[in-house]
Structure formats: structure tokens, C-alpha cells
Amino acid sequence: MNPFKKEEKKVNESDQAVKPINQWVRLNKIMAAYRFATLALGITVLGFLFLTAYLVNRDTLVVTVSNDGKQFFRGQRKEPTITDSDVETISRIFITTRYTWGTGRGEHILKELAPFTSEGLLQKLSASVSKNRAVMQQTAQDVIIRGIRPEDGRVYVSLDRVIQVSDKMKVVSPLELTLTLIRGSTNRHNPMGLYINSVLEHEGD
Numbered sequence: 001m002n003p004f005k006k007e008e009k010k011v012n013e014s015d016q017a018v019k020p021i022n023q024w025v026r027l028n029k030i031m032a033a034y035r036f037a038t039l040a041l042g043i044t045v046l047g048f049l050f051l052t053a054y055l056v057n058r059d060t061l062v063v064t065v066s067n068d069g070k071q072f073f074r075g076q077r078k079e080p081t082i083t084d085s086d087v088e089t090i091s092r093i094f095i096t097t098r099y100t101w102g103t104g105r106g107e108h109i110l111k112e113l114a115p116f117t118s119e120g121l122l123q124k125l126s127a128s129v130s131k132n133r134a135v136m137q138q139t140a141q142d143v144i145i146r147g148i149r150p151e152d153g154r155v156y157v158s159l160d161r162v163i164q165v166s167d168k169m170k171v172v173s174p175l176e177l178t179l180t181l182i183r184g185s186t187n188r189h190n191p192m193g194l195y196i197n198s199v200l201e202h203e204g205d
Helices: 003-057 084-099 106-116 119-131 133-138
Strands: 061-066 069-074 140-151 154-166 169-183 194-203
Touching (some): 084 106, 084 154, 119 133, 119 194
């Protein structure tokens, strides 16, 4: 019997016992590296978010160039104050766009109303335009605004609709409106962020 073979067998058994331990240590090192990488990535993303928020909210530097040279002004971000004049302006734009059309112009009204009309009201107007498309394609209409009065969160409007039935025939129809407005996001066509949210029509005398 060879004693060296017995010793060799013991060494092999010892190696096999140590191998799983080494694999476990290696796995722990890999997991630790992943945790560190994840933590570093999270810190980097958080840093970018703070930097983006700072750049978005910081005051804007305005530079004007003239014959006298350059002038620098520091702008401030402030919520615009809404006045009765602003309410009247957006109301006039809405009324003129909603109640004025030429022959066949009905399809363009909704697109022109979108920047200053709430989504709910725009859906109702879409249904109204679809229902009256045939009439709008055969007639033209203009409006004469007689008065606009903002009061208690509403806007009261008096106007005359001038409906052109044919080249030689026009019909004038008085109309009273009650508008309600809401605040929303600003856009290029609506920098004040005022939206017409509802329209109540009353046929005039």
C-alpha cells in the first residue's frame, strides 16, 4: 500500500472543501462592487437633478445691444398678476375666434381655440362644431362686442352676431355670454396661462 496516495487523497478533499468558500468570497466582492457602482450612479443622478432645478429656477440674465453698447439686466421669475384687463383681453380673443368664421372655416376654429381653452370645454366645442359643420360651411359670421364686464370670477359679455346668409342678406342676432376662466400652464400664445373653462349662452332680445 502506497502512503503517498492516501496523503494525496486528503489534499484533494481539502481543496474541494475550500473551493466553495473561495467562490462565496468572490461573489461577495462582486456584489460589493455592484452596490458601490449603484450608489455612485444614484449620487450622480441626484446631483444632475439638483443642478437642473437650479438652472431652471435661477434668474435670467437679459442682454440688450444698442449703439451705446451692451446693457445687462437681471430678470426675476415671478407668478404674473392677473388683472381685469388681462381677463378682458383673453375673453375678447376667445369670443372673436369662437364666433367669427368665413365660409368653410369651421374646421380651423378648434385649432385656434386650443391655446386658451380648457380641454373639457374644447371637447364640447368640438361636438358643437361637428353638429353645425354644414351650416358653418354655407354661411359666414362676424361679431360686434358691445360690452365685457369681469365680475366675481365670471365675465359677462354682450355682443351681436352678424350672420351672412347670402351676398345680399345678413341677420343680426343679439347674444349674452357668461364665461368662467381658470389658471393653467402658459404657452407661446397664452403667456398669462388663462383658460376659458365654460361658456353659457343667453339669446338676447
